[in-house]
Structures are given as C-alpha cells and as structure tokens.
Amino acid sequence: MTKEEEITLRKTACKVRIGVLTATHGAKAGHPGGSLSAADVFTYLYFKELNIDPQNPKWEGRDRFVLSKGHTAPGLYAALAYRGFFPVDDLPTLRHIDSYLQGHPNMDTVPGVDMSTGSLGQGVSCACGMALGLKKQGSAARVYTLLGDGELQEGQVWEALMFAAHYRLDNLCVIIDHNGLQIDGPNEKVMGLGSIPDKLQAFGLNVFQIDGHDFQAMEKAFGAARQVKSKPSAIVLETTKGKGVSYMEGQVGWHGKAPNDEEYTRGMAELSAQLAELEAV
Amino acid sequence: MADVKKVATRQSYGEALKELGALHNDIVVLDADLANATKTEIFKKAFPDRHFDCGIAESDMMCVAAGLATTGYVPFASSFAMFAAGRAFEQVRNSIGYPHLNVKIGATHGGISVGEDGASHQCCEDFALMRSIPGMVVMSPADDVEAKAMVNAAYEHDGPVYMRFSRYGAPVIHDADSFAFEIGKGEVLWEGTDVALIANGLLVAETLEAADILAQQGISARVINMATIKPLDEELVLKAARECGKIVTCEEHSIIGGLGEAVCAVIAKHGLPCSVERVGVNDEFGHSGSAGELLRQFGLCAGHILETVLHLFRQPIYKIT
Numbered sequence: 003m004t005k006e007e008e009i010t011l012r013k014t015a016c017k018v019r020i021g022v023l024t025a026t027h028g029a030k031a032g033h034p035g036g037s038l039s040a041a042d043v044f045t046y047l048y049f050k051e052l053n054i055d056p057q058n059p060k061w062e063g064r065d066r067f068v069l070s071k072g073h074t075a076p077g078l079y080a081a082l083a084y085r086g087f088f089p090v091d092d093l094p095t096l097r098h099i100d101s102y103l104q105g106h107p108n109m110d111t112v113p114g115v116d117m118s119t120g121s122l123g124q125g126v127s128c129a130c131g132m133a134l135g136l137k138k139q140g141s142a143a144r145v146y147t148l149l150g151d152g153e154l155q156e157g158q159v160w161e162a163l164m165f166a167a168h169y170r171l172d173n174l175c176v177i178i179d180h181n182g183l184q185i186d187g188p189n190e191k192v193m194g195l196g197s198i199p200d201k202l203q204a205f206g207l208n209v210f211q212i213d214g215h216d217f218q219a220m221e222k223a224f225g226a227a228r229q230v231k232s233k234p235s236a237i238v239l240e241t242t243k244g245k246g247v248s249y250m251e252g253q254v255g256w257h258g259k260a261p262n263d264e265e266y267t268r269g270m271a272e273l274s275a276q277l278a279e280l281e282a283v
Numbered sequence: 284m285a286d287v288k289k290v291a292t293r294q295s296y297g298e299a300l301k302e303l304g305a306l307h308n309d310i311v312v313l314d315a316d317l318a319n320a321t322k323t324e325i326f327k328k329a330f331p332d333r334h335f336d337c338g339i340a341e342s343d344m345m346c347v348a349a350g351l352a353t354t355g356y357v358p359f360a361s362s363f364a365m366f367a368a369g370r371a372f373e374q375v376r377n378s379i380g381y382p383h384l385n386v387k388i389g390a391t392h393g394g395i396s397v398g399e400d401g402a403s404h405q406c407c408e409d410f411a412l413m414r415s416i417p418g419m420v421v422m423s424p425a426d427d428v429e430a431k432a433m434v435n436a437a438y439e440h441d442g443p444v445y446m447r448f449s450r451y452g453a454p455v456i457h458d459a460d461s462f463a464f465e466i467g468k469g470e471v472l473w474e475g476t477d478v479a480l481i482a483n484g485l486l487v488a489e490t491l492e493a494a495d496i497l498a499q500q501g502i503s504a505r506v507i508n509m510a511t512i513k514p515l516d517e518e519l520v521l522k523a524a525r526e527c528g529k530i531v532t533c534e535e536h537s538i539i540g541g542l543g544e545a546v547c548a549v550i551a552k553h554g555l556p557c558s559v560e561r562v563g564v565n566d567e568f569g570h571s572g573s574a575g576e577l578l579r580q581f582g583l584c585a586g587h588i589l590e591t592v593l594h595l596f597r598q599p600i601y602k603i604t
C-alpha cells in the first residue's frame with residue numbers, strides 16, 4: 003500500500019468516525035465505543051477489501067459482510083453511507099421512528115446490509131451459512147464477519163467456528179475487534195477469555211493478530227487470509243475502544259451512550275482537526 | 284381403526300425431502316446429529332453433497348440455514364421439536380423470522396407421543412413458540428399423505444415455515460391420489476351440525492373415531508383437520524362457530540398457546556356465542572411411557588374427546604338476549 007493510499011484510508015476513517023458521532027448524537031442513543039474501535043476495519047473493508055457495488059447492493063457475486071456485533075451499526079452505516087450506498091445526510095435519523103436506519107442492522111431496510119443482526123453470537127453462524135452456500139455454488143465471493151471480544155463469551159460463536167473449520171470454509175474471514183472492553187467492564191473481569199488467538203487456533207482457524215488501527219498491517223493480514231486454503235481465517239484486531247475521540251478512548255462508559263451537545267461539539271472538533279491534519283500531509 | 288396402515292410422519296418427512304430433492308437442486312438439508320431419527324438420512328443417502336450435519340448445535344444450525352437462504356438455497360433445518368423450536372427459539376426469531384428468510388424447519392418428535400424418552404424430549408410448547416414469531420407459518424400434518432404434501436407446499440411457499448412431525452405412527456386417513464393441500468386452509472373431514480371438533484396431528488384420527496361414536500348417540504359432529512395453525516383458517520372456524528355453536532379443539536400440545544387458543548381468539552374477536560373446550564396437555568410436563576399409554580393417560584384420545592363433547596352438551600347454554 004502506498005503512503006498516499008494509506009493517507010486516503012485514514013481520511014476516510016476519520017469521516018466514518020464523524021459519521022458515528024453524527025449518528026449517535028442524532029439518535030441520542032447507540033453504541034459509539036465499539037463503532038469507533040472498528041471504524042478503521044469498516045473503512046478498510048468497504049474502501050479496499052470488499053468486492054461490492056453500491057449501485058447494486060444485492061449483486062449476487064458480491065463479497066458479504068455480516069456485522070455479528072450488530073450494536074455497532076453506527077460504524078457500519080457510516081461506512082456504507084460514505085461508500086455511496088445511501089445518503090450521508092440520513093445518518094442522524096438513526097434509531098428515529100420510521101427511519102430505515104434501525105438501531106441494529108436490518109438487511110430488509112438498509113442498502114448494503116447483508117444480514118440482520120443484533121443478538122450477539124448469531125451473525126457468525128449466518129456468515130458460515132453464506133460461505134457454505136457460496137462455496138457450493140462455486141462463487142469466488144468471500145464472506146467477512148466482525149465480532150466483539152465480549153461476544154466470544156456466547157457459546158454459539160464456538161459452535162459456528164467448529165462448523166467453519168469442519169466444512170473448510172476458506173472463503174470465510176472471521177474478524178475479532180479486541181478492544182478489551184464490554185458493557186460491565188474489561189473482558190477479563192466480566193468473564194475471562196484467556197488467549198483469543200490460541201483459542202481460535204485450537205478451533206482450526208488460521209489466525210492473524212495485528213494492530214487494528216494500522217492499514218498496512220490490515221493489507222498484509224487480509225491479503226494473506228485470502229491465500230489460505232481449506233481453512234477459515236481469523237484476524238484478531240488489537241484496538242482501542244472509542245478510538246479517535248479522546249474522552250471516549252478506553253472508557254467502558256462509552257459503550258452504549260450518545261454524546262450530548264457539548265460532547266458532540268468537542269468530539270467533532272477533535273475529528274475535524276485530525277482530518278485537517280491528514281489533508282495537509 | 285386396527286387394520287388401517289400407520290406411518291410416522293417423520294418418515295414421510297424424510298421421504299418427501301428425497302422426492303423433492305430430486306426435482307429441485309436448490310434444496311439443502313441440515314441436521315444436528317439426529318439424521319437417523321428425523322429421517323433426513325433418507326435424503327442424505329440420495330444426496331450426500333446436499334446434506335450437512337451441524338453437529339449437536341441447533342442454535343448454530345438455524346443461523347447457518349439463514350445464511351444459506353441468503354445465497355438462494357432452500358434449507359430444511361431438522362431436529363427434534365424441543366431443540367428446533369425450544370433451544371433455538373431466539374435464533375429462529377432473530378435470524379430467520381425477523382429478516383423473513385426462506386428457511387423451512389422440519390421438527391420431528393413433537394408432543395407427548397415421543398414416549399419413553401420422557402419430559403425432556405416431549406415438546407408441547409412448539410406451536411406456541413413458533414406462532415408468536417411474525418410471518419412464521421406453523422403446521423402439523425395428520426398423516427403420511429398430508430405430511431408429504433405439506434413438505435411440497437412448504438418448499439413452494441416463500442418465507443419461513445415450521446412443520447411438526449411425529450415419531451409415533453398415525454393412521455393414514457387421506458387418499459394420496461385425490462388429496463390436495465393448501466397452506467392456511469382447514470379441511471372438513473366430516474360434516475356435522477351439533478358440535479365442531481377441530482384437530483391436528485395425531486389427534487385428527489382420534490377425533491374421527493370420537494365423531495363416529497357421537498353419531499351413534501345422535502350427536503352430529505363436524506370434524507375439521509386444521510393442519511395449519513398459523514395462518515389460521517379463520518373463515519372455517521367462524522363458520523363452525525356459527526353453525527355448530529360448540530367447538531372442541533384437540534391437539535398434542537399444551538392448552539396454552541396452541542391451536543385451541545388460536546381458535547378461541549378468533550371467536551372472541553368476532554364476539555360469537557360459541558362454547559369452546561380445549562383438549563390438550565393441561566399445563567404439565569409429560570413422563571416416560573409408551574406413546575399409546577401416554578396419549579390415553581393425558582386424555583389425547585377418542586375416549587376423552589368424547590367425554591369432553593358430552594360434558595359440553597350437559598352444560599347450560601347462556602343465550603345473549
């Protein structure tokens with residue numbers, strides 16, 4: 003990846019973060035913390051990795067993305083909007099009565115959403131079904147799914163991973179946003195996860211562990227994952243919850259709380275400054 | 284009905300899948316380590332590359348089915364009713380029902396007639412659970428002929444379907460050549476004017492037997508096979524309420540949330556003066572025993588249906604003035 007391309011992705015990620023603040027502020031609710039920790043991977047997926055067509059969201063040959071940690075819809079919606087699936091101006095209608103931007107992703111109302119999610123642990127199984135179906139059809143399309151680290155406490159995740167390995171779903175890429183926090187506190191205090199890469203490896207996945215805010219590292223890992231044969235891949239992203247907005251970073255309290263007017267203004271100022279800095283490079 | 288041929292509808296399910304699989308390449312079958320009991324092994328033998336064992340992981344299986352449906356396959360996800368509707372309820376609700384995906388759930392071993400396995404496996408709550416999911420079609424066939432026709436209809440239907448089949452043999456009451464099945468349509472098996480018996484599953488045959496005895500006692504019973512619990516054939520229920528004024532519902536399910544309550548709701552909505560008695564499992568768990576013994580012990584038999592009808596006739600009739 004050229005330096006230029008990296009800067010472009012970083013600028014887009016900044017806009018996605020602005021979208022997250024705009025949407026959650028407009029909704030007076032929603033989940034900024036995990037949307038911001040995943041803003042870089044949303045950007046990488048929608049602006050680099052995925053083979054998609056915003057003009058034709060249901061195109062059969064497209065790569066699929068399942069947001070298994072569905073509560074971070076604001077991050078997904080922001081990426082989809084900036085990618086051209088629907089107007090960016092609609093983001094503040096998130097969670098409003100009669101808006102198509104439902105609190106959790108809805109595949110029937112939001113262009114570009116491949117699976118309805120929100121109940122943790124289910125999306126990864128749905129992604130397995132998609133990967134199996136596409137594989138059987140001989141399609142070259144790949145399936146990506148993003149899970150939270152807290153989500154790994156759901157037993158169903160491990161049922162799904164067993165399934166993925168058993169059926170050798172090498173067209174499946176399981177991404178873990180390892181920001182270390184969930185609702186009640188740090189993962190290790192709520193329900194210790196031990197070594198996530200070790201567990202994934204033991205379940206038969208080909209595991210990569212990278213800095214989840216580094217686009218160069220993402221390019222290497224996602225590229226390598228595409229080459230892996232007869233095994234599903236997992237990419238563990240080491241991230242900071244609330245990344246990009248100083249007062250939200252590493253703060254468990256920002257999991258599911260919207261910024262008030264003052265916080266919104268402050269956050270937008272920070273992100274605009276980051277964007278301006280990148281524009282100047 | 285001693286000399287009537289009996290077939291367990293789980294067997295019909297497996298055979299119908301195989302027949303359908305030969306006609307349609309988009310059918311895939313999922314099972315959770317029960318292929319031998321749910322009879323999907325019949326399909327598996329014919330089409331091994333379209334049968335996927337998910338292991339003992341029913342929750343995962345339902346969501347895998349949802350994912351497969353998004354790629355254009357028509358998955359039939361199979362397990363025992365207890366685990367398909369019970370264990371995986373929330374997966375069915377959120378990953379199949381909410382996005383209205385084209386998944387068919389084939390749940391075998393419904394009801395008390397599971398028998399010897401006992402209460403942990405005797406699911407008498409599945410109609411209630413599945414009925415409560417918006418857009419879900421809920422059905423249970425009376426016999427082999429209807430079960431096979433139902434599997435076909437489920438395939439033709441666009442959207443989620445829940446079908447409950449039995450482990451225990453059901454007398455074959457339909458003629459395969461003349462039978463036609465339509466989702467959402469009840470079937471009048473016997474005309475009658477004094478009381479309507481509305482049943483499904485194994486209890487349809489019991490109801491016919493009860494109606495026969497009632498006829499000998501001068502009571503004309505209408506027998507309705509209501510294989511589709513949702514969407515309910517409201518017209519047929521209302522017609523029965525108006526013309527007979529008395530209804531007895533019969534199902535191998537809890538009296539809470541099943542066919543009986545669905546019928547009551549229709550009658551209440553229209554304010555019809557019609558007495559309803561529900562024959563079903565009375566808010567209790569089952570236990571081990573042979574299917575035949577259990578069905579008799581829990582009153583899911585012709586004898587108890589008969590008593591229930593006679594009891595209705597002994598009750599004072601309140602007329603609205």
Ligand SMILES: Cc1ncc(C[n+]2csc(CCOP(=O)(O)OP(=O)(O)O)c2C)c(N)n1
Nearest residue numbers: 036073120121122150151152153183184185
């Ligand atoms: C099955 C289920 N249980 C509980 C919840 C409520 N819930 C929403 S987000 C969340 C915490 C998720 O933490 P994590 O997976 O680490 O996500 P992230 O930190 O990336 O936001 C919980 C418990 C849910 N959505 N689904």
